[in-house]
Amino acid sequence: MPELGKYATEVLSAYGITLLLMLALLVQTLRRGAKARAALRQAEQETARHGKN
Amino acid sequence: MSLWKYANPVKFLALSARVQPFAWAAAALGILIGLGWGFFGTPDDFRQGSTIKIIYIHVPAAWIAINAWIMMLIASLIWLVRRHHVSALAAKAAAPVGLVMTVIGLVTGAVWGQPMWGTWWAWDPRLTSFLILFLFYLGYIALWEAVEDPDTAADLTSVLCLVGSVFALMSRYAVLFWSQGLHQGATLSLDKEENISDVFWQPLVLSIAGFTLLFLALVLYRTGTEIALRRTRALNVRLDKAV
Amino acid sequence: MIALLIRDLRLAFRAGGGFGLGLAFFLILVVLVPFSVGPQSALLSSIAPGVLWLGALLACLLSLDRLLALDFEDGTLDVLATAPLPLEAALAVKGLAHWITTGLPLVLAAPFLGVLLNLPPEGFVWLVVSLLLGTPALSMIGAFGAALTVGIKRGGLLMSLLVLPLYVPTLIFGAEAARRGAVGMAVDTPLLLLAGISLGSVALLPFAAAAALRMTIR
Numbered sequence: 001m002p003e004l005g006k007y008a009t010e011v012l013s014a015y016g017i018t019l020l021l022m023l024a025l026l027v028q029t030l031r032r033g034a035k036a037r038a039a040l041r042q043a044e045q046e047t048a049r050h051g052k053n
Numbered sequence: 054m055s056l057w058k059y060a061n062p063v064k065f066l067a068l069s070a071r072v073q074p075f076a077w078a079a080a081a082l083g084i085l086i087g088l089g090w091g092f093f094g095t096p097d098d099f100r101q102g103s104t105i106k107i108i109y110i111h112v113p114a115a116w117i118a119i120n121a122w123i124m125m126l127i128a129s130l131i132w133l134v135r136r137h138h139v140s141a142l143a144a145k146a147a148a149p150v151g152l153v154m155t156v157i158g159l160v161t162g163a164v165w166g167q168p169m170w171g172t173w174w175a176w177d178p179r180l181t182s183f184l185i186l187f188l189f190y191l192g193y194i195a196l197w198e199a200v201e202d203p204d205t206a207a208d209l210t211s212v213l214c215l216v217g218s219v220f221a222l223m224s225r226y227a228v229l230f231w232s233q234g235l236h237q238g239a240t241l242s243l244d245k246e247e248n249i250s251d252v253f254w255q256p257l258v259l260s261i262a263g264f265t266l267l268f269l270a271l272v273l274y275r276t277g278t279e280i281a282l283r284r285t286r287a288l289n290v291r292l293d294k295a296v
Numbered sequence: 297m298i299a300l301l302i303r304d305l306r307l308a309f310r311a312g313g314g315f316g317l318g319l320a321f322f323l324i325l326v327v328l329v330p331f332s333v334g335p336q337s338a339l340l341s342s343i344a345p346g347v348l349w350l351g352a353l354l355a356c357l358l359s360l361d362r363l364l365a366l367d368f369e370d371g372t373l374d375v376l377a378t379a380p381l382p383l384e385a386a387l388a389v390k391g392l393a394h395w396i397t398t399g400l401p402l403v404l405a406a407p408f409l410g411v412l413l414n415l416p417p418e419g420f421v422w423l424v425v426s427l428l429l430g431t432p433a434l435s436m437i438g439a440f441g442a443a444l445t446v447g448i449k450r451g452g453l454l455m456s457l458l459v460l461p462l463y464v465p466t467l468i469f470g471a472e473a474a475r476r477g478a479v480g481m482a483v484d485t486p487l488l489l490l491a492g493i494s495l496g497s498v499a500l501l502p503f504a505a506a507a508a509l510r511m512t513i514r
Contacts, residue, residue, distance in 0.1 A: 004103040007168055014107045014164045015092070018114070018157050025153045029271055033278040040281040043288040050292065188461040195457055199448045208511040209444055213458065216440065216504050220462045223493070227465040230486070231472060 060137035062280050069273040076270035083263025087113075091256035107165040109257055113264035114157035118186060121151030121268060125193070126218050129211035139276065141207035142283065144214065145197055146275035150268055152190040159183050178232040185224045189217050203283065297381060297389055304393035308362075318355040318398045319405055325351045326409045337414045344413035345423055345474035351409070352402040352427055353434060353467055357459060359398045360438040361452045363390055364509075368446045377513055383506040388498065391432075391439040399431030415478065422477020429487060430470035433494040436501045437462050443505035447512035466493050 004011050059065045091109035098105035128144035131137055162180050167173055174180075196213055200206035308315050329347050333339060367373045376386045406427055407420050415423065441459035445451035473486035 003097075004106075005097070007103045010164050010167055011103050011106050014110065014161045015088075017160050017164075018110045021153055021157055021160075025150065025271070028149075029275055029278075033274055033281075036278045036281040036285070040285045040288075043285045043292065046292055047288050185461055185464055188457075192454075192458040192461060195454055196444065199445070199451065199454050205447070205511055205514070209508055212504055212508050212511070213444060216501070217462070220465060223465040224461075224468075227468040227489075230489075231468045 057135075057137075060135070060139050062139055062284075065139045066277060066280065069277055073270055073273050076266050076273065080263050080266035080270050083259050083266055085263075087256050087259030087261075087263050091253070091260065095252055095256060101165075102168070104165050104168055105253065107161050108253065109260045111158060111161040111165060112257060113261045114154045114161065115183065116261055117264050117268050118151055118155040118158050118183065120265075121147050121154060122186065122189070122214075122218070122221070124272075125151070125214050129214040132207055133211050133215075138207070138283065139280070141211065142279035143272060143276045144210070145207075146279050147268075147272045148190060148194050148197070150271050150275070152187070152194065154264075154268075155183055155187045155190055159187065176232065178228050181228045181232070182225050185228070186221060189221055193217065203286075297385055300376075300381070300386060300389045301393055304390060305396060307366075308393065308397040315397055316401075318359045319401050321358055322351050322355040322402055322405060323409065325354065326412055329413065341414040341416055344410060344415040345419055345478050346471045347413060348406050348410060348415070348423060349427070349430075349467060349471040349474055352399075352406060352431065353463055355402055356394075356398055356431065356434040356438060357456055357463075359394070360442050360459070361455065363394055363439055364442040364446045365451075373446070373509065374513060377510065383509060384502040387439055387443065387505045387509070388436075388502040391436040391498070391502070394439065395432055395435040399427075399435050403427040403431055418480055419474060419478030422483055423474045426470045426473040426477070426483075426487060426490060429490045429494055430466050433466045433490070433497045434463065436494075436497040437466070440501045440505040440508070443508040443512075446509065466490065469493065 059068055088109050092106055095106070097103045125144040125147050128140045128147070132141040132144070159180060162177075162183065163174050166175055166177060166180070170177075193210055193213055196210050197206050200209055326347065329343075330340060333343070364373065367376070377383050379386070403424060406423055407415075410420055410423055438459055441455045441462065444458060445455040448454060469486040469490040473483045473490060476486065477483045
């Protein structure tokens with residue numbers, strides 16, 4: 001850890017909050033994406049089963 | 054122009070699948086090296102002390118926050134003129150990313166200014182403009198969620214993006230005007246764009262590149278999500294009719 | 297066009313048309329301000345121009361949903377969209393009607409409310425002038441916001457979220473003009489910019505609003 005001196009709280013909070021927000025965005029992106037792609041696969045399978053309309 | 058062939062969702066998804074691995078990897082590298090170098094390997098600023106290290110997240114986040122909106126503007130125009138769904142969905146996909154980057158820019162900007170201003174928030178012109186941009190992002194996303202028909206939602210949000218862009222620009226200048234108010238002097242505006250020496254510049258460029266690639270990767274993936282949702286909706290409609 | 301204007305004006309003045317509600321809200325808001333910030337006259341004096349501008353802006357905002365929602369529900373908008381009168385013109389007229397029934401009364405009421413807030417004597421003229429120049433923008437920007445959200449159930453709150461950020465430049469220049477005028481500073485820059493925003497809004501936003509309406513009605 002470098003010598004952050006008297007601004008240690010500020011610098012660390014800035015990096016900390018950024019990390020949190022970016023992780024949250026990443027997690028939300030991937031979870032929503034996985035759900036959507038799974039739903040698509042299911043819909044495609046059902047369509048294949050019930051014949052082409 | 055051969056670029057238009059990617060308006061076809063299938064071709065877009067194929068291209069996206071080829072580009073994404075590179076984008077994610079390069080983004081991770083750029084951000085890790087840029088931030089790591091900046092945080093551990095650069096000296097303090099003689100005036101701002103170690104808070105100068107916040108620059109490696111604040112500037113890239115702000116850069117993306119603005120460019121995400123510009124990308125949404127262009128994508129909205131393409132939707133309105135050429136009706137390519139991929140374009141409308143890309144704009145929808147980019148908005149939350151831009152929103153988060155705006156928040157990061159706001160928070161890091163406020164924290165960075167705290168030692169200088171003595172408060173956790175100040176109505177500095179740049180911060181204020183980003184706060185307004187935050188509100189524009191919120192409204193855009195809210196409108197997408199509120200309109201039932203997807204194509205109408207794409208239409209209305211595109212118009213909002215266009216008109217909003219004009220007003221966002223006007224706001225930028227209005228805020229500059231406003232902040233020279235009666236009792237506020239230069240002491241309140243933190244000049245963050247002082248000449249940055251090479252020592253800070255190189256890791257900063259790497260960070261900016263990393264954030265940009267991350268934006269690309271996120272938008273590609275999220276657009277894929279929107280395309281999947283749209284296709285699922287269409288299939289389910291047909292299935293309900295069949296069953 | 298005149299017929300449309302007269303119709304909208306008549307509807308607004310009719311019982312249940314909502315005329316006067318904006319004014320009442322403006323009054324109540326101004327009365328509440330000293331309760332929230334304390335009654336010291338010096339403080340009230342300095343915030344009076346801004347508070348009056350904000351009050352007028354909010355009163356405008358609150359009366360916007362009647363602009364298009366009722367017509368949407370009873371099918372009038374469909375008729376307007378297919379009428380020989382261009383939809384853009386119809387929306388400009390609606391904006392004008394809103395200004396006459398909401399904006400203008402607020403402008404006229406403002407000096408009286410200024411007394412309640414110890415507005416400095418030089419401030420009255422500039423308050424009225426700035427509001428006069430700025431309320432057309434508020435009406436027209438509001439009309440655009442109403443057009444965007446007309447088809448959305450309970451879209452009033454969303455409309456406020458969309459319109460308020462759009463109001464920022466108008467509010468900044470309007471309040472700044474009123475504030476500077478109240479202390480005797482030069483007001484030409486903010487007033488000119490304010491007039492520019494109003495002119496631009498009235499000239500261009502009817503097109504955006506009409507486009508948005510067509511997207512919803514289609």
